[in-house]
Amino acid sequence: MRAVEIVSPGPSALVQDLGRPGHGHLGVPPSGALDVPALKLANRLVGNRESAAGIESLLGGLKVRAQSSCTVAVTGPLVQVMLDGRDVGSHAPVFLRQGQTLMLGTPTTGLRCYLAFSGGIDVDPELGSRSRDVLSEIGPPPLCAGEILPLGLSRGVPTGLDVLPTSPSPAELEVPILLGPRDDWFENLGALAGPWTVTAESNRVGVRLAGTALARTAEFAGRELPSEGLVTGAIQLPPSGLPVVFLADHPTTGGYPVSAVVRRTSLPAFAQARPGTIVRFHPSR
Amino acid sequence: MRWRRYGEDAALLECDSLEQMSAARAAVAAAELADVVELVPGARSLLIEVRPGSTVLDQVRVLLKSADLEHPPEGRPREIVLDVHYDGEDLELVAETAGISADEVVKLHTGARYTVAFTGFAPGFGYLTGLPEPLRQSRLDTPRTRVPSGSVGVAGEFTGVYPRSSPGGWRLLGHTDTVLFDARDERPSLLAPGDRVRFRAIR
Numbered sequence A: 001m002r003a004v005e006i007v008s009p010g011p012s013a014l015v016q017d018l019g020r021p022g023h024g025h026l027g028v029p030p031s032g033a034l035d036v037p038a039l040k041l042a043n044r045l046v047g048n049r050e051s052a053a054g055i056e057s058l059l060g061g062l063k064v065r066a067q068s069s070c071t072v073a074v075t076g077p078l079v080q081v082m083l084d085g086r087d088v089g090s091h092a093p094v095f096l097r098q099g100q101t102l103m104l105g106t107p108t109t110g111l112r113c114y115l116a117f118s119g120g121i122d123v124d125p126e127l128g129s130r131s132r133d134v135l136s137e138i139g140p141p142p143l144c145a146g147e148i149l150p151l152g153l154s155r156g157v158p159t160g161l162d163v164l165p166t167s168p169s170p171a172e173l174e175v176p177i178l179l180g181p182r183d184d185w186f187e188n189l190g191a192l193a194g195p196w197t198v199t200a201e202s203n204r205v206g207v208r209l210a211g212t213a214l215a216r217t218a219e220f221a222g223r224e225l226p227s228e229g230l231v232t233g234a235i236q237l238p239p240s241g242l243p244v245v246f247l248a249d250h251p252t253t254g255g256y257p258v259s260a261v262v263r264r265t266s267l268p269a270f271a272q273a274r275p276g277t278i279v280r281f282h283p284s285r
Numbered sequence B: 001m002r003w004r005r006y007g008e009d010a011a012l013l014e015c016d017s018l019e020q021m022s023a024a025r026a027a028v029a030a031a032e033l034a035d036v037v038e039l040v041p042g043a044r045s046l047l048i049e050v051r052p053g054s055t056v057l058d059q060v061r062v063l064l065k066s067a068d069l070e071h072p073p074e075g076r077p078r079e080i081v082l083d084v085h086y087d088g089e090d091l092e093l094v095a096e097t098a099g100i101s102a103d104e105v106v107k108l109h110t111g112a113r114y115t116v117a118f119t120g121f122a123p124g125f126g127y128l129t130g131l132p133e134p135l136r137q138s139r140l141d142t143p144r145t146r147v148p149s150g151s152v153g154v155a156g157e158f159t160g161v162y163p164r165s166s167p168g169g170w171r172l173l174g175h176t177d178t179v180l181f182d183a184r185d186e187r188p189s190l191l192a193p194g195d196r197v198r199f200r201a202i203r
Helices: A036-045 A189-193 A264-271 B018-031 B056-066 B091-098 B102-111
Strands: A003-008 A012-016 A054-058 A063-066 A070-075 A081-083 A094-096 A101-104 A112-117 A148-150 A172-179 A196-198 A206-210 A234-236 A244-246 A258-262 A278-284 B002-005 B010-014 B036-041 B045-050 B079-084 B114-120 B122-129 B144-147 B151-155 B158-161 B166-168 B171-175 B196-201
Touching: A003 A101, A036 A054, A036 A070, A036 A112, A036 A264, A063 A070, A081 A094, A172 A264, A189 A258, A189 A278, A258 A264, B010 B056, B018 B036, B018 B045, B018 B056, B018 B114, B036 B114, B045 B056, B079 B171, B091 B102, B091 B171, B102 B171, B102 B196
Parallel strands: A172 A278, B079 B196
Antiparallel strands: A003 A063, A003 A148, A012 A054, A054 A112, A063 A101, A070 A094, A070 A112, A081 A101, A172 A258, A196 A206, A196 A278, A206 A244, A234 A244, A234 A258, B002 B010, B010 B045, B036 B045, B114 B122, B114 B196, B122 B158, B144 B166, B151 B158, B151 B171
């Protein structure tokens, strides 16, 4: 059997693919890699379909051992990648012989690195996906030391390339948003522009922001919103008036108003935004 | 009814009633549009999320304009009966609040026919409408940090069953041994929007 062993998971290592959208009506979040382009790139580098399952590693520190030969690639923020103690670099396919180990350093910017293995991680899917959903606890549990992950059959050919440009995660994010559906609930909507600061209470469910709270208009003060559906990127305002930007493991319905939605292209930046990152929203209709 | 934009790839249909929402959901579902990714009912709304870049939302809007939402398709809703041990921690509290006996609470709760309006909170957690008036009571002032899996509770206009143990503030009437959600099952969730539910008391 082709397989890889987790020697050390680092702070958090989760199996992720492109998630299980389409089950929201049953209360099941979409889940999936937070930085989708990074996972897709890692898969392409090792010759996989873009949708294959890899590992989402929070702040590096992940160490794996090849139980059989395989090709590996690490993407996301620039990070040190050690093959048996020798730095081979991220963002490039690396061939591992049986028994060799690969270890990630700690990225200096960003949060989440993605590891793809040729053949993809082949654990049993749940609801059509191998992603770990931290809100619903669906999918393979967080990876732990000593765990053996089966790999699928390797079919594609790793991409040949010289160098792949990477950009560090910025300390300040400029984020285009579309107002609605509940922007009419708020008095000082202009305050939504920020600046906001990413707090440490952020995870795969959502990024929590600190800053100047939004206040409701007199008409909506104290009003209860009948629970309604949520999308990834929704900027919800709980009674505190401080926004939560929902990510892939978001609840499927919620009872607080959503003032605006982050444009799709800016979602990967939230996957990499460390606590302390400044966020400015640029609203349009 | 009101159509609200919801980001680049979704819209929220605000409905006047639960019945109207159910009819709208049925109308969109019946069209079987491949680009509709999520169709998520809320208490008074329907979220329609589409594949990024798709223009199918325009089609959905047109479809909803011409659909007869006052006369929803009859269909044949699924009927689910849940066996409940009425031994919940808040049974006496609910009885006291309603000004009736615990036996009467059980009689009311088992006598009604419910509809799964929408889901959320946890996979397989259905918000069931049709709760008799005396049982419509507020949430607990202090939510429990752990409500056991299978607990049957009431809150506001809804009754429901906790598919797994979690924190929660609903008033608990009892518990069921039926499995509500299993991600590895072919049909993972016992309850889906539109299903009809009855509760049956067992000892």
